[in-house]
Amino acid sequence: xxxxxxxxxxxxxxxxxxxxxxxxxxxxxxxxxxxxxxxxxxxxxxxxxxxxxxxxxxxxxxxxxxxxxxxxxxxxxxxxxxxxxxxxxxxxxxxxxxxxxxxxxxxxxxxxxxxxxxxxxxxxxxxxxxxxxxxxxxxxxxxxxxxxxxxxxxxxxxxxxxxxxxxxxxxxxxxxxxxxxxxxxxxxxxxxxxxxxxxxxxxxxxxxxxxxxxxxxxxxxxxxxxxxxxxxxxxxxxxxxxxxxxxxxxxxxxxxxxxxxxxxxxxxxxxxxxxxxxxxxxxxxxxxxxxxxxxxxxxxxxxxxxxxxxxxxxxxxxxxxxxxxx
Ligand SMILES: Cc1cc2nc3c(=O)[nH]c(=O)nc-3n(C[C@H](O)[C@H](O)[C@H](O)COP(=O)(O)OP(=O)(O)OC[C@H]3O[C@@H](n4cnc5c(N)ncnc54)[C@H](O)[C@@H]3O)c2cc1C
Ligand code: FES
Numbered sequence: 214x215x216x217x218x219x220x221x222x223x224x225x226x227x228x229x230x231x232x233x234x235x236x237x238x239x240x241x242x243x244x245x246x247x248x249x250x251x252x253x254x255x256x257x258x259x260x261x262x263x264x265x266x267x268x269x270x271x272x273x274x275x276x277x278x279x280x281x282x283x284x285x286x287x288x289x290x291x292x293x294x295x296x297x298x299x300x301x302x303x304x305x306x307x308x309x310x311x312x313x314x315x316x317x318x319x320x321x322x323x324x325x326x327x328x329x330x331x332x333x334x335x336x337x338x339x340x341x342x343x344x345x346x347x348x349x350x351x352x353x354x355x356x357x358x359x360x361x362x363x364x365x366x367x368x369x370x371x372x373x374x375x376x377x378x379x380x381x382x383x384x385x386x387x388x389x390x391x392x393x394x395x396x397x398x399x400x401x402x403x404x405x406x407x408x409x410x411x412x413x414x415x416x417x418x419x420x421x422x423x424x425x426x427x428x429x430x431x432x433x434x435x436x437x438x439x440x441x442x443x444x445x446x447x448x449x450x451x452x453x454x455x456x457x458x459x460x461x462x463x464x465x466x467x468x469x470x471x472x473x474x475x476x477x478x479x480x481x482x483x484x485x486x487x488x489x490x491x492x493x494x495x496x497x498x499x500x501x502x503x504x505x506x507x508x509x510x511x512x513x514x515x516x517x518x519x520x521x522x523x524x525x526x527x528x529x530x531x532x533x534x535x536x537x538x539x
Contacts, residue, residue: 219262219295227290233258234285244298247348249286249538253340254392255348257304258285263294272395277304305342305392306331310383311362317451319369320417321380322354327361327391334399335424336504338532339363341375342390343383349375349537352421352506353394356428363391366420366451374537396421398504398530400428407436409501413490413515415443418507419452421532425504430463437495438463443471443486443511450481487515491522498523502530509533 215226218233220242227236234256237244246256251271260281269288270278282299312324325341333339338352355364369376383389398421402408410429412422419442429438444450449472456468470481471489482489495501503519505512512533520526 216290217293218290219293220297230289232286233288233290233294233296237285244285245342245346245348246286247340247537247539248350248535250535251284251287252338252395252533252535253348253350253537254284254395255340255342256285257282257299257392258288258296259283259299261295261297263290263296264292266291301390305390307388308341308363308391310379310385310387310389313379313383313385316366317449319449320451321367321369321376323351323365323367323379325363325365325389325391327363328388329361331361331363331391331394333357333363333394335428336399336421337394337396338421339365339391339393340395342392343375343378344387344389345374345378347374347378350534352396352398352417352424352532354420354424356424356431357399364420366417366423368417374539396532398425398506398532400425400432400434402429402432402434405436405500406432406434409436409495409497410434410438411490411495411501411503412438412440413443413486413504414441414506415486415508415511416449418442418505418512418532418534421506422504423452423455426459426466430459430466435465437465437467439467439469439495441469441471441486441490443473443507445472446474447472447476447479447481453480487511487518490515491518494519494522494524499525500528502528505529505531507532507534509535 217224247253265283269283306329308325308327311326342348351365460468471486472481475483
C-alpha cells in the first residue's frame with residue numbers, strides 16, 4: 214500500500230508524482246483550487262497529522278504556517294498524512310462590490326470594499342471567490358490606503374467564468390470572499406529612493422504596476438521610473454490619460470506605451486514590447502528594480518533576458534498571470 218492521505222474519514226492512496234490536491238480531486242473530492250501552480254492559495258488545506266513539505270508552504274504568511282496550513286497543489290507527501298479543509302475564519306474576509314466601470318472594451322475596473330481590516334501593499338494580489346465558488350487571482354491596482362477599498366483591473370475573456378460573472382451577473386453591493394494578499398511585487402526602497410525602477414507589463418499586467426507606481430511616487434521616490442505597457446492593438450491600451458498626467462507632473466516618470474500591431478508615427482512605440490524594453494535598458498544594472506507582470510510567456514521570457522543582460526535576480530520581481538486549471 215502506498216502513501217495514504219486521510220481526508221474526511223476516508224483514506225486515499227497517492228500515486229507517484231501526484232499532489233495531495235490531484236489525489237483528492239481524482240477521488241471525486243470537492244477541494245477548492247484554481248492555478249495548481251502555488252500562486253492563488255485557493256487550495257489551502259490544514260495538516261492535522263503528518264509532516265508538511267517545505268515547498269508546500271512557500272509564500273504563505275507566517276501565521277498561516279503556524280496554523281499548519283499548506284498548499285495542497287504543491288504537496289507531495291513523503292509519508293501518510295491526515296488533512297482537512299481549513300475553517301474560513303481568519304483566512305478570508307468578505308468584500309462588497311462598490312463600483313464597476315469599463316477601462317477599455319476588454320478591461321473592467323472593479324472596486325471592492327472590504328468589510329474587515331485587511332493589510333496589503335499595492336501590486337500584491339488577492340484571491341476572490343464568488344457565490345458560484347469560482348476562484349481567481351487579481352492584482353491590486355490602487356495605492357496602499359486604509360480606506361479598505363481595493364481596485365482590480367479585470368481582463369474580460371469570452372466565456373471567462375469570473376470575468377463574465379463580474380461583468381454580467383454581479384451587482385453593486387454583491388459580496389465576494391477575499392483571501393490573501395500574496396506576492397512580492399510591491400514598492401519598497403529601503404531608503405534608496407533614488408534608484409531606478411523599471412515597470413513592464415502587457416494587458417491587465419498594468420494593474421499591479423500602476424499600484425506600484427502610485428506607491429513609489431507617494432513615498433517620494435526620486436529615481437527614474439519607466440513604465441512600459443504593451444498591447445496587441447492601440448484600442449487595448451488603457452489609462453493613457455492617467456499615465457500621461459502623472460508623467461506631466463513627475464519629471465522622473467516616463468510612460469512608454471507599446472503596440473504590437475500599431476502604426477508608425479503614433480504616440481506609442483510600435484513592435485514587440487520585449488525588443489523595445491531590451492533596446493533601452495537602464496545603465497545602472499546593479500540598483501535598478503525590475504517589475505514584470507501579466508502574460509506568463511512575456512514575464513518568464515523577460516525575466517531570463519533581463520537577468521542575462523546583467524540585472525541582479527534579487528532585483529527582479531514578477532507576477533505571471535497564470536490561467537486557472539480547473
Ligand atoms: C498572481 C496572479 C495575478 C493575476 N492578476 C490578474 C489581474 O490583475 N487582472 C486580470 O485580468 N487577470 C489576472 N490574473 C488572471 C486571473 O486570475 C484569471 O485567470 C483570468 O481573469 C481569467 O479568469 P476567467 O474566469 O475570466 O476566465 P476562465 O474561465 O479561467 O477562462 C476562460 C477561457 O479563457 C482562456 N484563458 C484564460 N486566461 C487566458 C489568457 N490569459 N489568455 C488567453 N486565454 C485565456 C481559458 O483557457 C478558457 O478557455 C492573475 C492571475 C494570477 C495567477
Ligand atoms: S495555489 Fe494551489 S491551486 Fe493555486
